[in-house]
Amino acid sequence: MPAVAAARPFREGLLKLTPPRLLGSRCGRCATVTFPPREFCPGCRAVEPITETELSPEGTVYSFTVVRQAPPGIEVPYVLAYIDLPEGVRVLGQVVGVAPEAVTIGVGVRLEPTAFGRDGDGTELVGYRFRAASEVTA
Amino acid sequence: MTLAPAHVAGAGMIRFGKYPADVTLERMAVGAARAALLDAGADLTQIDACYVGHVFGGPVAGQRIAAQLGLDGLPVSNHENYCASGATALREAWVALAAGLHDVVLIVGVEKMTDRVAGGVRPDPGDLDAAVGYVMAAGHGLSARRYMADHGATREQIAAVAVKNHAHSVHNPFAQYQRPVSIEEVLNARPIAEPLGLLDCSPISDGAAAMVLCTPAGLRRLGLVAPGPRMLGCALVSGSVRPGTGDVNEEDVSRRAAEEAWKLTGIGPEDIDLVEMHDCFTIAEIVRMEGLGLIPRGAGAAWTAAGETSLGGRLPVNPSGGLLSRGHPVGATGVAQACELTWQLRGTAGGRQVEGARVGLSYCKGGTVNGTDGGSVTTLVMSK
Numbered sequence: 428m429p430a431v432a433a434a435r436p437f438r439e440g441l442l443k444l445t446p447p448r449l450l451g452s453r454c455g456r457c458a459t460v461t462f463p464p465r466e467f468c469p470g471c472r473a474v475e476p477i478t479e480t481e482l483s484p485e486g487t488v489y490s491f492t493v494v495r496q497a498p499p500g501i502e503v504p505y506v507l508a509y510i511d512l513p514e515g516v517r518v519l520g521q522v523v524g525v526a527p528e529a530v531t532i533g534v535g536v537r538l539e540p541t542a543f544g545r546d547g548d549g550t551e552l553v554g555y556r557f558r559a560a561s562e563v564t565a
Numbered sequence: 566m567t568l569a570p571a572h573v574a575g576a577g578m579i580r581f582g583k584y585p586a587d588v589t590l591e592r593m594a595v596g597a598a599r600a601a602l603l604d605a606g607a608d609l610t611q612i613d614a615c616y617v618g619h620v621f622g623g624p625v626a627g628q629r630i631a632a633q634l635g636l637d638g639l640p641v642s643n644h645e646n647y648c649a650s651g652a653t654a655l656r657e658a659w660v661a662l663a664a665g666l667h668d669v670v671l672i673v674g675v676e677k678m679t680d681r682v683a684g685g686v687r688p689d690p691g692d693l694d695a696a697v698g699y700v701m702a703a704g705h706g707l708s709a710r711r712y713m714a715d716h717g718a719t720r721e722q723i724a725a726v727a728v729k730n731h732a733h734s735v736h737n738p739f740a741q742y743q744r745p746v747s748i749e750e751v752l753n754a755r756p757i758a759e760p761l762g763l764l765d766c767s768p769i770s771d772g773a774a775a776m777v778l779c780t781p782a783g784l785r786r787l788g789l790v791a792p793g794p795r796m797l798g799c800a801l802v803s804g805s806v807r808p809g810t811g812d813v814n815e816e817d818v819s820r821r822a823a824e825e826a827w828k829l830t831g832i833g834p835e836d837i838d839l840v841e842m843h844d845c846f847t848i849a850e851i852v853r854m855e856g857l858g859l860i861p862r863g864a865g866a867a868w869t870a871a872g873e874t875s876l877g878g879r880l881p882v883n884p885s886g887g888l889l890s891r892g893h894p895v896g897a898t899g900v901a902q903a904c905e906l907t908w909q910l911r912g913t914a915g916g917r918q919v920e921g922a923r924v925g926l927s928y929c930k931g932g933t934v935n936g937t938d939g940g941s942v943t944t945l946v947m948s949k
């Protein structure tokens with residue numbers, strides 16, 4: 428199958444690809460930043476002004492688990508973690524580049540794009556995960 | 566605002582477990598409903614409406630059940646709030662009785678899971694968490710890891726929830742599992758979502774539970790002169806979008822559910838003699854009890870290990886065996902909890918009886934929604 432030129436984010440408005448950044452929303456009234464972006468501010472319930480904001484690609488692990496059983500179609504094991512970003516935002520995502528036994532709370536990670544399958548037209552869908560900032564082994 | 570309580574005329578369930586594929590959802594529901602009707606001494610012609618809680622039962626499961634039960638033609642409603650579906654059906658029935666719409670109603674919680682759910686339950690595919698590999702067990706693994714780091718709790722203390730609940734279920738003839746497990750068995754079980762293993766997780770189960778609730782006029786219709794326990798009320802809240810990077814175990818949604826329950830029923834935390842808690846995972850029992858304000862923050866694991874939440878302890882939690890041992894057919898769970906409260910408050914719970922139980926609370930938490938601290942939460946209060 429020929430390479431499909433236009434890979435695109437797996438969901439509209441969630442991330443941009445060059446450079447890879449998650450997109451959040453920022454409240455113009457109370458400065459609360461949210462991911463995923465929402466059309467209201469969960470801090471003060473304002474619906475405007477809400478603007479799109481790029482989130483820092485670097486964060487730290489707040490908590491993590493190693494998933495060893497999942498429904499059919501999900502390959503195990505994988506590390507799933509809450510990642511805290513400097514904007515005061517917590518993102519759930521998988522962490523790679525580190526042995527499951529070596530992950531710890533507080534470890535630094537960096538956002539990276541990753542394949543999230545293809546759409547009906549064969550276009551590659553791009554999602555996100557995190558890579559341990561320095562290679563850690565058990 | 567306090568609504569009139571609903572009287573419990575009858576409670577019944579079938580044993581939870583794994584049933585063959587030819588034991589249909591409808592057949593299980595009919596079995597539980599017949600037991601509740603028999604317990605109430607109620608004829609089919611005395612029932613005004615049916616409230617049915619389920620998640621995976623498909624369209625109009627409640628009407629399919631009613632048609633096999635002989636309650637066709639009545640108002641029948643289907644209630645889906647994931648694992649709080651059965652409790653939500655109870656809540657809506659209570660509201661209708663308090664409003665004077667009906668006098669005698671049947672509530673059924675039912676689920677047939679073993680032939681349609683494998684590898685654990687997960688959020689709706691449309692939810693962002695599902696896209697990054699979230700499964701329910703993972704959420705509780707994340708919770709447990711952080712709880713241990715923040716409160717110095719040990720893996721053994723968390724495992725003690727499973728040991729306690731399995732010890733209780735030895736005395737519950739309706740429980741899927743009726744044998745004790747040792748702390749070593751829990752610790753050495755196959756890992757599912759670390760630090761949690763297989764015995765930290767409630768099973769995928771089939772089952773059904775039912776209640777007959779009524780007004781004072783309904784009690785007279787059924788000829789019941791000695792009214793049984795009363796359902797004082799059931800609060801329902803949903804998780805709220807939590808911006809920021811706060812404590813994942815804060816359980817603000819449980820705090821709000823407790824506040825609503827106290828407000829609706831006039832009962833306070835000091836009045837609660839026993840709790841049927843939604844222990845879908847060991848750690849969940851701990852953080853939810855803390856969220857309700859029934860155990861001090863960070864103390865739940867140590868309380869469990871010290872026996873404070875065991876039968877005979879300071880505040881018995883899950884005398885039935887809970888979801889971990891009774892089983893967790895998700896739509897049936899909330900109704901099974903209410904059945905257990907009924908038997909406890911009648912003083913007929915046998916070897917798992919909480920001595921002197923006067924007021925009980927049951928808690929369900931159903932589903933997850935990305936960015937929030939939960940899907941649906943119910944807190945149901947019953948008194949003697």
Ligand SMILES: [Zn+2]
Binds near residue numbers: 459468
């Ligand atoms: Zn705001």
